[in-house]
Amino acid sequence: MNRNGSIALLLHPDGAIIEVLYNDLATALESGHPLKAFLRPGSEADAARFLGTMQAHGFALDCRLELLGPEIVMPLIFSGCLCGDSLLVIGALDALSRKSLIQEMGALVDRYSAKRRAPAEGSVVHIRQEWNTILAAVTHDLRNPVNGVLVSSQYLLQNGDRLLQPEEIGLLRSIESSSRMMSRIIDDLVDAFAMEPGEQGVTRQPTDILELIRNSLSATQYVAEQKGIPIDLSPAQFLPLIAVDRVRVSRIVDRLLIKCVRSSPPGGRIRVSAGIEGAEAIISIDAEKAFLSADELHFLTNPSQESDPPSNLGPSDVLAFRLAHQVIEGHGGTIRVEGGAGRLIFTLALPVSGVRVLRQGS
Secondary structure (H helix, E strand, C coil): CCCCCEEEEEECCCCEEEEEEEECCCCCCCCCCEHHHHECCCCHHHHHHHHHHHHHHCEEEEEEEEEECCCCEEEEEEEEEEECCEEEEEEECCCCCHHHHHHHHHHHHHHHHHHHHCCCHHHHHHHHHHHHHHHHHHHHHHHHHHHHHHHHHHHHHHHCCCCCCHHHHHHHHHHHHHHHHHHHHHHHHHHHHHCCCCCCCCCCEEECHHHHHHHHHHHHHHHHHHCCCCEEEEECCEEECEEECHHHHHHHHHHHHHHHHHHCCCCCEEEEEEEEECCEEEEEEEEEEEECCHHHHHHHHCCCCCCCCCCCCCHHHHHHHHHHHHHHHHCCCEEEEEEEEEEEEEEEEEECCCCCEEECCC
8 A cells, every 4th residue: 555645553542643553644643632732623523433333343444624724724535444443444535446455454463462462561561570579379288298298208317227128219219200300390490580581690619529420320220220220430539629510400410311311212321521622521321222303402402492303202391301401502612412313312511610620530
């Protein structure tokens, strides 16, 4: 449609101008003022009938109203339709063909609807604050019972081995493992909302990386044993303390180990190594006989918000791997993923910030 000599307005049902969508006439139209304020005196009744017809029937066509210009009165042909809870009107010096009118109104309605759907920046901040409040309450109510079960099962495993039967110990280890996994999911949820989009904030502290790995192995051992998968640890003889976010990196190593176990068939083998290469501490988790689909490999290599996760990867895994990349990149490090059918290797590279060197035995 040629917009020369035409205007488009969004009106409140009472006739007040909400927004001037475009104005190609030599006249000043301002939002917040009633349309009748810009019409020739005596046109109020015709304007009221035009607006009333739109509200009663959903549209109104070919209503002649005279618009006040700076020096002349301009007779315009107005047509309009309902647009949500507002009124969309188009006025032109010449009557528009029905085809042009429908196309123009459709385009303006689509534009206005898309604009309404797009939240303002302030709305996004408000929504995040509301979600954070809800999440804090939910995770608090979840974390307390989950941690209670976790601590109780760990206590019984440490102190009840002489009183319990092997199958009872196995059940306790299963409960402890499931509780630990649920605790990780809760922590990931908290992290996902605590970090603003694109934020990579980490809290570094000197960390014994070998102790961190051994704690993760201890947490994963039962799941691996159930599938008959041995996990071998081969650390370097010397490892420095490195400054990392101990809690988050520990959760990442837990997740990578669990992924390797789940992707491995019974009888597979997982090898974990840790060492220093140049200015980086390298943690490698190598799962022999593990199977990873091409879609999984592609996603785990680059699990950005824009990439679509494969259907066989659960929502908690998707969240965990997206957070893992965000946290490791926040350290200035990388996560590399290699594999496919028969092999899966995760390699964490973290910059070394040596505080002191510890002699580590295997």
